[in-house]
Amino acid sequence: MFRRQKAQDEGEKDPLLDEGESESLSDFRPLVVLEFSSKTTAVTREWMKAKIEASKKQGGAELYAKTVVANDGEERVLLVSAPQERLLQGAEQMGLKKKYKDGSVRPFTFAERQNVEDYTESLEGMLTMSQSQYIIKVELDNIRALETENHIPGCSDRKARLYKGKSILSRMVSCHLLDKMYPVHNPDQLKRLQHDWYHLHSPKQLMGGQPIETIRGYFGESVAMYFAFLGHYTKALVVPTVIGVLYYLFNESGRNDFVIFAVFNMIWATVFLETWKRTSSAHAYNWGTLGRKAFEEPRAGFHGKLGVNPITGRSEPVYPSWKRLLRIYCVSFPIVILCMLVAVVVMMVYFWAENIAKAKHKEENTMLTKGLVLVPSIVYSVVIILMNQAYRTLAQYLTKNENHREQSAYENYLIVKLVLFDFVNCFLCLFYIAFVMQDMNYLRQSLAILLIVQQLVGQLQETLLPYLLMRKRIKKGEKSGLDHVSKPLHEIPRSKQAEVESLMDRYEGTFDDYLELFWQFGYVFLFSAVYPMAAFWALANNVMEIRTDAFKMCRIFQRPFMEPAANIGAWQMVFEVMGFIAVMTNTALIGMSPEIQPLLEGYTTVQKVLIFVAAEHLIIFIKVVLAFAIPDMPEWVETQMGRIEYQSTQALKKQVSLTEGKDPPAFGSSGGGVVDGGDDDEEEEDEA
Numbered sequence: 001m002f003r004r005q006k007a008q009d010e011g012e013k014d015p016l017l018d019e020g021e022s023e024s025l026s027d028f029r030p031l032v033v034l035e036f037s038s039k040t041t042a043v044t045r046e047w048m049k050a051k052i053e054a055s056k057k058q059g060g061a062e063l064y065a066k067t068v069v070a071n072d073g074e075e076r077v078l079l080v081s082a083p084q085e086r087l088l089q090g091a092e093q094m095g096l097k098k099k100y101k102d103g104s105v106r107p108f109t110f111a112e113r114q115n116v117e118d119y120t121e122s123l124e125g126m127l128t129m130s131q132s133q134y135i136i137k138v139e140l141d142n143i144r145a146l147e148t149e150n151h152i153p154g155c156s157d158r159k160a161r162l163y164k165g166k167s168i169l170s171r172m173v174s175c176h177l178l179d180k181m182y183p184v185h186n187p188d189q190l191k192r193l194q195h196d197w198y199h200l201h202s203p204k205q206l207m208g209g210q211p212i213e214t215i216r217g218y219f220g221e222s223v224a225m226y227f228a229f230l231g232h233y234t235k236a237l238v239v240p241t242v243i244g245v246l247y248y249l250f251n252e253s254g255r256n257d258f259v260i261f262a263v264f265n266m267i268w269a270t271v272f273l274e275t276w277k278r279t280s281s282a283h284a285y286n287w288g289t290l291g292r293k294a295f296e297e298p299r300a301g302f303h304g305k306l307g308v309n310p311i312t313g314r315s316e317p318v319y320p321s322w323k324r325l326l327r328i329y330c331v332s333f334p335i336v337i338l339c340m341l342v343a344v345v346v347m348m349v350y351f352w353a354e355n356i357a358k359a360k361h362k363e364e365n366t367m368l369t370k371g372l373v374l375v376p377s378i379v380y381s382v383v384i385i386l387m388n389q390a391y392r393t394l395a396q397y398l399t400k401n402e403n404h405r406e407q408s409a410y411e412n413y414l415i416v417k418l419v420l421f422d423f424v425n426c427f428l429c430l431f432y433i434a435f436v437m438q439d440m441n442y443l444r445q446s447l448a449i450l451l452i453v454q455q456l457v458g459q460l461q462e463t464l465l466p467y468l469l470m471r472k473r474i475k476k477g478e479k480s481g482l483d484h485v486s487k488p489l490h491e492i493p494r495s496k497q498a499e500v501e502s503l504m505d506r507y508e509g510t511f512d513d514y515l516e517l518f519w520q521f522g523y524v525f526l527f528s529a530v531y532p533m534a535a536f537w538a539l540a541n542n543v544m545e546i547r548t549d550a551f552k553m554c555r556i557f558q559r560p561f562m563e564p565a566a567n568i569g570a571w572q573m574v575f576e577v578m579g580f581i582a583v584m585t586n587t588a589l590i591g592m593s594p595e596i597q598p599l600l601e602g603y604t605t606v607q608k609v610l611i612f613v614a615a616e617h618l619i620i621f622i623k624v625v626l627a628f629a630i631p632d633m634p635e636w637v638e639t640q641m642g643r644i645e646y647q648s649t650q651a652l653k654k655q656v657s658l659t660e661g662k663d664p665p666a667f668g669s670s671g672g673g674v675v676d677g678g679d680d681d682e683e684e685e686d687e688a
Helices: 044-055 083-091 108-113 129-141 166-176 187-197 212-219 221-236 238-250 258-287 321-364 367-401 407-436 440-479 494-502 509-527 533-555 570-592 606-627 635-659
Strands: 003-005 030-036 064-070 077-081 096-101 106-109 180-185 305-308 315-318
Touching: 003 321, 030 129, 030 494, 044 064, 044 077, 044 166, 064 108, 077 129, 077 305, 077 494, 083 108, 106 635, 108 238, 108 533, 129 166, 129 180, 129 212, 166 180, 180 570, 212 221, 212 258, 221 238, 221 258, 221 509, 221 533, 238 258, 238 494, 238 533, 258 570, 258 606, 258 635, 315 570, 321 367, 321 407, 367 440, 407 440, 407 509, 440 509, 440 533, 509 533, 509 570, 570 606
Parallel strands: none
Antiparallel strands: 003 064, 030 077, 030 180, 064 077, 096 106, 305 315
């Protein structure tokens, strides 16, 4: 796509050229790429470039920008960078934490830079490349329109009007003036990461071991936290897998000993989740995200009438909460209920088709009809995956329509919608078989088919789809005259790097990955009593999942912007709730089993129910005790956090005594990203 780079000054060489091909440009290291659409005029592009380079007082970002010329001769691409001192000042304004020489991890200040553990006089290396790119992203997102700017220059679209305080980048995305915004890869670091990540070198890697610190340094905390959770979960599956396989191999006399296995799984799920909290808090402390609270700027898609934020005093869109609640309860909620009813109807169609297949087999009893009995379950497993994917698109639309101000609120409401539907779509048929039909053999068969088929289809998507995407990218690149598009980035000349990365697919985040682990966790632990081998299939899938996800991150997708994360967010609560539901389902299955019923002869129905309610509450009590017994933070993290709090209190007292009432300097805060690109059908409620 890119043909050459146009230098900012006369005689300046391309900064992406290989070493020795151009003069050294120490002040410019391309970090972020902006690609304008073909309909964006030269006037608009030059205005945007000027805004990026302008001072803060002029509504700019005080960054460097260089233009890249495309094959059609249009200057549609900007490479954005910043000097190291500017990036460190941005790190201070955003409250990024660094590790100091005294061992503490606390907010970075430019004045104390010499006390930082990785301090150098040149200031290089004090920020990871992903942190530098995140700072630039925040600065670009926070380029706001001035009072005198009421329309994007060079654009006649009515939606291109501006008002004071509006994010210009967000407006350009919603008006389809900006196609892409992504951080560039570092080929050398990526090569080392590939070698350590998805190439197997030891048995530890096979069981979920990953270079988490390297992943965090390259992709940021949010991505690293997901892979850390995936690795921790994979290791936790080893114990129930071993027990389940032994039970499956040596349980020939009957199934009267599965009770111990089911109770163990229920307790083990709690141990896994509680130990994960400790692991995530240790990671978050080392990464400087533990306890990090930052004021959230409006997300890119948020819109409303122009008002004043009572906290910051800045002009920004304001949207009444009653309107949002109206959209949630009168639009989103009824549609979600309707979708769940559709899932119920699809489930009933599945049972109808399976009954027909069973009747046919009973009538003819041939190998063909025996295979025919499995077809409805296999088809239903694939339909569940397709329905989940279709519903996700609908859920995203509904959540955008609710117009949440903060990105965190948007994600939480989206998670609720996705989990509700996926729970009904994936597990309702199993609940029906277990507690309405009360057919344990049928439940075991259905659970095995659903788990294995869905994971098999998922793995095909994980392996085949990336290959097809890569082939598509290679063909597109070859048509554009790119000879290096099929090679890894470290084998591509730097002058071609941005051009190749432009053809890569955008990484859509970890939502789908967490959802996959959610329903897998449900299949493994909700019905442990009837299918001990579930953990084995989940473990086998996750070992491959780590490798395929790593390959896609390194070879298929554009590099995502880092996002600070202290934990897995709302997903922690989702898994914990699933753990409590597992107690209820497994206790009920144990009580219904033919092996347990003879032990309860002589008891009335009410007494039987009370016995198993008591057993259920006992297991829940044990889970709660374990949750309290296993601290959420390691002791050393609690000690360090206490030290930081004490030092902060002492520093504040000292500052107050020195300033004697003078106002402390105010710093800006990080803003939302242009991740979702705004809303194409954004309401025109904005008033200049």
